[in-house]
Each structure stands twice: as structure tokens, then as C-alpha cells.
Amino acid sequence: MKFFLAFLSLTTLGFAEKPDGAQLFTTNCSACHMLDEMIVGPSLAEIRSIYNGKPDDFLKWCVKPSKKRPNVIEMPSMVHVGDEGLREIYAHVMKVADGVKVKEAKKGDPYVSSPVQTKRPQIQRIFMPNAGPAAVAVALDSTMSLCWDAGECRLRYSWNGGFIDGYPYWQGNGSSLAKVLGSIRYVEARSPFENAVEPKFAGYRIEKGLPVFKYQLGDRLITESFSAIANGGGFNRSFTLTPTPSAPVVLNFPEDQKVAYTSDKGKWTGSTLTLKGADTAAFTINVTFK
Amino acid sequence: MKLRILCSLLSLCTVASAWTDYFSFDTIPNPAGIDPQVGAMDTMPDGRIAVAFHRGEVMFYNPTNQSWSLFASGLQEPLGMLIEKDGSILVMQRAELTRLKDTDGDGSADEYETVFDDFGMSGNYHEFAYGPAKDAEGNLYIVLGIASNGASMAGEIRGEFSEVGEVDREGMSDKKLWGKNKGKAGRMYARVKWRGWVLKLSPDGKKMEPYADGLRSPNGIGFDAKGRLLITDNQGDWRPTSPLYDIKKDGFYGHPASLVWRKDWDGRIPLKIPVPELNKMQQPAAGYFPQGELANSPTWPVILPEGAVPKGIAGQTLIGEMNQPTMIRVLDDEVDGVFQTGLVTMFDKSPLGIGSNRTAFGKDGSIYVGKTQLSWAGGKGITRIKWNGKPYAELEKIKALPKGFELIFSQAIDPASLKKLTVKSHTYEYHQAYGAPKADEQELVLNSSVLSPDGLKLTLDIGPLKENYLHLIDMSALLTKDGSKIYGDKVWYQVVKAPK
DSSP: OHHHHHHHHIIIIIISSOOOHHHHHHHHTTTTBOSSSBSSSOOHHHHHHHHTTOHHHHHHHHHSOOOOSTTSOOOOOOGGGOHHHHHHHHHHHHHHTTTOOOOOOOOSOTTTTSHHHHOSSEEEEOOOTTSOSSEEEEEOSSSEEEEEETTTTEEEEEEEEEEEEOHHHHTTTSOSOOEEEEEEEEEOSSOTTOOSSOOEEEEEEEETTEEEEEEEETTEEEEEEEEEEGGGTEEEEEEEEESOOSSOEEEEOOOOTTEEEEESSSEEETTEEEEOGGGGGSEEEEEEEO | OHHHHHHHHTTOOOOTTGGGGTEEEEEEOOOTTSOOOEEEEEEOTTSOEEEEETTSOEEEEETTTTEEEEEEOOOSSOOEEEEOTTSOEEEEETTEEEEEEOSSOSSSOOEEEEEEOOSOBOOOTTOOEEEEEEOTTSOEEEEEOOEETTSOOOSSOBSOBOOOSSSOHHHHHOTTTHHHHHHHHOSEEOOBTTTTOEEEEOTTSOOEEEEEBOOSOOOOEEEOTTSOEEEEOOSBBTBSSEEEEEOOTTOBOSOGGGGGGSTTOOOOOGGGSOHHHHHHHSOOOSEEEOTTTTOSSEEEEEEOOBTTBOGGGTTSEEEEESSSSOEEEEEEEEETTEEEEEEEEESTTSTTOSOEEEEEEOTTSOEEEEEOOTTSSOOOSEEEEEEOSOOOOOEEEEEEETTEEEEEESSOBOGGGGGGOEEEEEEOOOOSSBOOOOEEEEEOOOOEEEEOTTSOEEEEEOSSOOTTEEEEEEOTTOOBTTSOOOSSOEEEEEESSOOO
């Protein structure tokens, strides 16, 4: 009985209609493979140049593909199509791609000079180098930029020159980091508050195009905002603490010979700033590149 | 008419663009300078369509003058959106659920408030975040995709790392050794917190309850008209083909990577758990989208409102699809309280094409479909679909019977066309490997097909239904008494529970 059923199903499904290569191609392949242009996968013209005269290799690849090209996703197995169907697809591809030339893929970010990308200031959440995965890139103006980490709630680094090239991330599915355009001028290895408790990111408010970051440190709400010093000369960094602590607050910044620190409140000892509790209601630090 | 009969006799009748007899398909102009890959959409109370794009812009499309305006920018891969009563917008982006508020009334957001970010990020590109869906009490549900071994983790992560796995922290984030380690990491992995989980948040986002686990790449979450929480997932490891789930609290949905984050987890490496044990644990899919035929990457579920489609299907769920040139309508059925569905094509072989990722509805009944691809198969931009109000022939309902199915059509069927109706069934093996071929595929013997006197109800007798089998009823040769084909001419019904 089982044998009979299997035979019946083969008869009705397998032999009654010979699979049509063009139709199978449309169903299984056309979403990723175009005739003369690489989209998700290589073009049919390129596939033909690889597999013409090698149907068995073609079948092997379709049943068990692997990752061959960087920045291109791995093809899923087409084992469900069956050998006979894959041979029909092969014949179809070899036929339609015969004599077709591959179009050169366009290179570079097509939106690089769009006003949306070039406006300053700018805030962009994206995967950044040397930061946690919840990074925020901020262009303070046309020359000063910084990377703020919304996971650890702290400034990571600042640079001058350009902003970022997000295209490595945006051109695909986010498997590459954005690139910093310019020279890194300042790096912080830890929060100046040297948190005893884990900070909790609360978001940001936008004022004049710039972010005012908010985070909770224990019972205290901190805001942190930035503005550029002209001509890529550094940045100003303003904090508010609510409520203000009664005891003095000591903030440690990197001992960096290439920057100078000043502030509107508190006393500096080297790169350490000591503020009276009440002064932390609002204070600004200037970080000037030497 | 004569031509239709002739071509149906020759079975050449594909009627390629016939959806256009009932629906218009227009591409709306993309906003200037924006990568028009659509990650999220919803409708504002005033009828404007809010759209979130790949690079993080949130824009409003005003249908009355076809203009775009920018509301917010700089988000990272927004993949879900919910507009609140006061006009503020909840957006799910990679790192968090964010509320965008325009507090000064100038038309653009000035507050980007973090509503919830208490979940891990490994820095892997495949950790997409989806949602929120809102229940009747105002609770929010988000769902977190798991990482792909197409890449390692990043050096820095957010949140806790799970030591449960064959490869240690260093090995999981070492790009140079990844070629060696990736095989042991799992095709998809969840080594940071709540990846692969549905999380339930209180309306203010302050309380979180881990709700369900076992998800893989769930690019679709939403409530249906009856309050079921639906999630679509993608074919891959532990997914023979893309499933549709009806999410229940504490349910496990088949992909084991997320199990390491269970509160009382016994420390076993998910890939070492015997498959039969996992199979017993998992909740069945309420529907399956056969790979390469119906859908390879189904997307967001939305409820079809009245006015957008004929009354007989209003209130049903519509789902997008990235790879196949169709959308999918969900016909729901229940057997002994078990939800199961028939999935039917909609707008197949229409000008819509592929890449349908998100859907929103205009006040005039327009269906706005936003597309994306993110380097995979798909498309870009937004298609506006508008029904012209004319009725057409379609399957409105399907119901499992002890010996077959009952189908309800919107127009009377010509009994002479029943001869060519076919029913096939197959099942899938649950396993770790990426996808699965159809198993035990058979053409079923149709003992009888009986039409009601009005021609609207068709009863198919194929004998007792087999549980855990997907049944394809091919209606492509059916004609109405007026000689029209059936729009959406294939339905795949997953028998979870067979009626007695």
C-alpha cells in the first residue's frame, strides 16, 4: 500500500509535468539574481561564465552553497527544488545569459551629498569603532564630531576633520561599522563620574540640533551636552546634576598632554576637577586641543 | 468570456495582471535624498502616513498634497512603529524602544525618550529588534532577533554574556578565529540577554516580563482582530519553512538558542539538547509559508480595515513578504480552541512585486506597502494600493472538517470547474539544519466536492485530516459562474488539530 501511494504521488507530482526552468527560476532564484547586474547574488551572466558546461558543479553549489564573497550573503540551499528542477534552471540560465555582458556595479554611497547627510549638526545612531553597540555619532559642526555611548552613558572619543562614513553599515544589513572621517583627538577610557552604579540611559532632547543626553546614576539625573569650539579646536561639555549632592564632586579626566581643560566652576588639579556640590547644578568644561 | 474558458481549458490561464482590474498600484514619490528602504510604518490620527527609513529618518507622507516632511532622524535600523493618541511615536530601533515627541509643536521631534533598553546587544548585525505591538490593556510587546554566525560578536557588548555555549566569550568575538569557531557557535546564537524572546512591557515601559522564547528572526509582530499575538519568523536553522505563530505566555517557539536566558535553565548547551525533547517542548506553528512557493521571509501582520478591501475579508490579517511577489492573507480557523490558519496569496503576480516589509492604511482605504531589502532580496520605496470598490471572486473562509475542508467564496462557483481542483499535503521535519524539504508530499484523492445551491460554499471530502500536515488547495482552475478566476487561487492550510 505504501509503495502504491509513493508510486502514485511520484506519478502525479513528478512525471506528469516536466519542471519548467523559467518558472522554477522565477520562483526560487529571481529575487536575488538579475540578468546582467549583481544585486543580492551574482548576475546570470556571471553565473554563466562560471558554470557554462559544468551542470554538475552548478547542482552541487545549489544544493550546498557556502560563503564565497565578502560582503555578500550566503545563498540558502535550493535542495527543495530537486535535481531535475535544478538542471532545468541550469539550462534556463545558460540560455538566457548567453552573450550577455555584466554591468559594472555602482560604487560608493549614492546619498553621500544629500542634504539629509550633510546637514550639521547631526546625530546618528550607528555601529561605531571602539565603542559599545549602542553608540551615537554626533557632528557638533562641520569639523568637530564625537562618539557617545548610550550603553555605558559616556563620551568615548572626539575627532576633527569630517564626520562619519556610514555607508559600510548602510549599504547592507549592518554587518560593518561606520568609519570615522578625520583624526581622533581625544579619548576617554571611563566616565569622569567613575560610576559606582550602572548608569541608565534615558534618551536625549534636541536643542539647536544638538543632543542633550540624559541618564540616571542611582537617584541622580545627569544631563550632558556638547558644543564645538571654532575651527575644530575642541569642544565644550556641559553637565547638570539633579538633585545636586551635598558633598563635593570629584571628576577625573584623562591625563592627556594634547588637550587643555578649563571650566566655569570648580578647581583643577592636573586633570581632576573638584566641584562644590551646589556647583554641579550646572557647569561647563572646555576641552581645547593643543 | 470565451477566451477565458478556452485558456482555462488549455490551462494557460495565468491572467498575469488581473489584480489591476480591482486595485490600482501606484509608486508614491520617494522623499529626496533618503535611502527609501522602509523599516516601519503607521498612520497618524490626521491621516498622514508615518514612515521610518533604513538610515533612521522618520517622515510623514501627506497624501492630500503628496508631500514629505521630516519628523525625526538619526535612529538605528527602526523596524517597528506605533503612533500614540497624543501624536508621539514609539519606534523600535536596534538599541531601544524610543518615544519621539514634538514638545514645542514645530513639527519635528525634540525629545527622544528611551522607553526600554534593558536587553543585550552583542554588536552582531543580525540582532534586529521588532515591535511594539499593543494589547487592549496598553501593554507593549517587543521581540528580539538573534545573532547570525555570518559574523562574530563585537569586542564590546551591552549587558550580560551567557557562558552557556561551546565557544567562550573571547572566541565569540574574535574576528580572526571566527572561521574556526562559527561552526560551533550555532547557525544563529543568543549569547546576550533576551535575544530570541518576546518581552512584555507595562504601558510606561518600566516593568518587563519575559513572555515567550524560541524566536529566530521574527520580522513581524502584531495583534489580530481577535486579540491573538501573531509573530512571523524566517526559514532557517530549526525552521523548516517560515512559520506563523500565535504567541502564548511562556511558550517556546522552536529555536533553542534563547533557552539559555530562562530563569531556571539547567545550563545545558541548547545545541546538545536532543531534538525530540525540543520538539516536545515547542508550540506548533498556526501556519506555514512554504519556501519558494508562498514566502521565504514573511513580514509584518496588519488587520485589513473595512473600505480597503471587500467586506467579506475586512478584519482579516494581511502579511507582507520579502522574496516572493505576493502578500499573504490569513484565514483563521479554530478546532477545539486550537488556532490554525489557511494562508492565501493576495496581490500575487500584480505590479506590487517583491520586498513588502511594512503596511499602513490611509483614511481613504489606501493600502501603503513599504519595501526594504537590507542586502537581501527585496525592494525599495512605497506602493499605494487602492481598491476600486468592485467586488471580485475570492476565498473568504476556510474551515477544517472531520473529512476535509469547507471553503466559502465571495462569488458563486461554476460546478463545471471543480474537476480540476487539486489538494496536496506535506509535512516538515523539525531539525537543526537550515530549512527542510517537503516531506511525504502527496496528492490527495478528492472523494467528493460539493457546492451549496448558491454556489458559495464548497465542501471537499479528502477523508480524515492528518495533523501536522500542510494542505495546499489549488484553486487556480476554479471559475465563478460569471467566468472569473479566483483572486488568491492557492491556500495552504496547516492542520494543527484535526476535527473529530
